[in-house]
Every structure is written in structure tokens, then in C-alpha cells.
Amino acid sequence: MKKILLYSFALSFILVGCSDNENNMPSQQDSPMNNGHMGGGNDGNQGMGGMGGGMMGQGNIPSLESSEGVTELPIPPVLEKQQGQEFDYEVTAQEGSTEFFEGISTDTFGYNGDLLGPTLKLEQGESVDVKITNNLDEPTTFHWHGLEVPGEIDGGPHGEIQPGDSRIITLEADQPAATLWYHPHVHGSTAEQVFKGLSGMLLIDESSGSTSELPNEYGVDDIPLIFQDRLFDENKQLDYNRLMNPDGTLGDISIVNGTINPKLTVTQPVMRFRILNGANARNYTFRLSNGASFTQIASDGGLLDEPVETDALTLAASERAEILIDFSSMTDEESLAIINDEGVELLPFDVALDGAPAGSAQMWTADEPFVSEEERTMPVTKEIELFGMMEMVTINGKTFDPDRIDLRQQQGVTEVWEVYNEPDMMGGMIHPFHIHGTQFKIISRDGKEPAPNEQGFKDSVRVEPGERVKLLVTFPEKGVFVFHCHILEHEDNGMMGQIEVY
């Protein structure tokens, strides 16, 4: 994936269009992103249709409400390095309470706090010792989603930490700079623990010697955005067992970085956003409220082979993307927001550039295809069939058994996986397929080259009903890893298998 630095150019995407809130529906015109296989992930298209009736899974997708823009977006703090300890960082899962609604306390879970977790920042090539502690009343695990670590410390279902217990593990950031995250993965309770608030960002920074000119001042022009939807009961509690949907729990309340009704004050002309779809199940298609385009620069596992200019970005649960938005031509009077496909304002911006210099960011291009001819023509050696809905979900006809190894693959040896989403009589639904312990390449979707914004490393991939996706998979570390659907309720219902890397 050799990059040629092309030139430093001012992002000149024109921020035109209506600035008045009543006319901010997204443009309906097709963009390259929205053609073909990219089009199925719309918020309103969770399944493939034909799933009518309230009891039938996600047939009724609750609309989110627009942010009223009252609370400045909180930025998760960067986790500070410990001094004089036998470990560098400490991450503790704990109970807490959060005031989502004024004057009302909601019981939540968090890492080192009441909700979500601090951002763990590792430098490329760095190795750190992390003390993980479970202060919950139930077992949990600490999964480093997207980090290529040995199975033993991956924090999958075998990595349970019992209540009150701790463990020190060594995490090595031996992979490209990327936006990753961490969350629990205890079998049968992952969905509930994430729903209650356990998620945090894990960033791999470029090594300090790098010459990247991308915005990288955390919290200033480099902003993590964790998008989630939540369903509250009449007492404004996250009573998971009452509220959950076995086909993927969807909420009507949008939270960004754990906050309802957020807004973000923008002070820099070019902003980098690290977007995580941290929902249990909801698919998001992000747009700008004025229909302007933005630049996607990274996928799950790092920078794209080439940046992609687009006006829509679809992410299924657990997928990430990094984008640049150029605010430099905006006036203080114009309004702008990140919206979803229904025009719901998820994150309004308050632009206050105050004479900041014109924006620029260094772009690059690739001098060879992301997937080589040799890689593209390799034979399929692993076949995965995703099937079902609700409690009846399977991979290759089976549900998860922690004592069964489903597949084996040799460390460092690349194989082609073909993932097929078998439709059912209801049509089927999108399953976001995630493999632990690897950043893979998407070779093709139904034989066709993936969209430019999927020509970068991935650890999760949306698979549409009836679609066959070919992946180029290499495991750099040994151990037992799981692969599963990242609709967390499907995962808890057993839509998961195990691979032993030897």
C-alpha cells in the first residue's frame, strides 16, 4: 500500500445550499457511495424489507430525534500514563450513574468513570502494560477491537475477568495508525454491557517521526465521535432485559459521546472526525445537512489507499471511519450538522472560526491497486454462511460453542474467506461480520471491486442479504479468536464461531 504524497491542497469542497433548518433534507441524488452495494445500509433499511410487524425483528426502526444542540459535546479524556507503577495504564469496568436527562439519574456502566471510557492512545510500535480490573458484579472481558494481539489477551469470550479481579496484559501497537475501540465481549452479556455504557476509543497514533499533516490535535481538530442509539424506560433507565430486542436493540434517542442533544463548537477550518458506530445494531448513513461533500481518509484499520470525496458515509455497528470536513468557507450565520439518512440532526456544529487560517491537509494517492492481481485471484479456502434472525442465528449452521474450534489457519499465512449472507423467507438482514485478531482487505462484493472507501484495512464488513463478500485474511498472532456478527444481540444469541491460529 505504497503512498505517494501528491500535494498539499486546500480542501475546497463547496459548502453551499440551504442553511435554514427546515430545508435541510439531504440531497437525494445518487453518489458513487450510494450505488449498488453501498445503498443498502440506510438507516431506514435495516433489513431487506418484508419484515413487517412489530414482533418481527427490526421491521420497525424507530426514528431518532434531532439534537437540540444544547450541550457542548464532551470529548473522552485521553487515558493518562501511570507513573511509578508496574503497569502503564489502568482500565476498570465499573458501575456508575449518568444524567442523560436533566435532574434524572440513570444507572450506567463505564470504564474509569460513569459512562463510556477514556481514550487509550498508543503510538505505532509502542508496547504498554495495561491493568484491567473488573469492578462490576458480573464477569466481563476487555476486547481490543481491531488490535492485532495474541488470542490470549484479545478479550474474547475466553478472556473473562471475574468480579473484583484484575490482570495485567501487554498491548503492542504493531500495525498502522488507526481508530480502534475497546468493549466487553463476555458471551451472553456483551449487548447488555455495551448498552449500559461500556465502550471506549483506542487510537494508534502515527509514530512521532512521521510527517503527516493531517489534523491530529486531540479534542481540538481531531475529534472522536461515538454514535449510539438508546432506548430508555419510563423511569429513564436502561433496563436492558425489558427493553432489549433479540434481533438487535434499537433506540429512539441518539447519543454522541454519551450525550443527548450535543453540539460541537468548531474552531479550526479543517476538522478530523474519528467516527465509531458504537450502536448495538443500528446502521447509520451520515451526511452533512447542506448536502456538501467531505473527505473520508480512513477505514477501520487505518488510512485508505486513497482519500475519497463523498457526500454519504454508511457504517454498520462496530465500523469506523475517519473523515475531514472543511469549514473554512462557512460564515457564522450558516448552520451545519451531521445528519442521518432521515435528515435527523445527530450533531449540529457551531462554527466559530474567528479568522483562523484557510484549511489545508495533505492528501495522497496510491501507485498500485490496494488488492493486487495475485491476491484477487487466490482461491477461496474458508467459507462462512451467515443465516437467520432473532434467536435463530447461525454461522455455517451452528451456534457458538466455546469448546468447539470451527476453523484453523496458520499464523502469517493469507487465506481468502468468502462470507455469504443467506437470505431467509423474510428477506434477511444486514449482518456486520467481524473477525478478531486481524485487519483484512475486502477483495470483492459479489465479484465486483468494493467501493473506494472500502479500499483500506477493515475488521468489520457489512454483508447484505444474498451477498457474497470475499476477504483477504491474515492473522499476525497465534491463539483462538472469534468471528461473529456485530449486531450484539446476534452475537449473544450465538452467531459466532472460533478460529484457532497456529
Ligand SMILES: [Cu+2]
Ligand atoms: Cu447479525
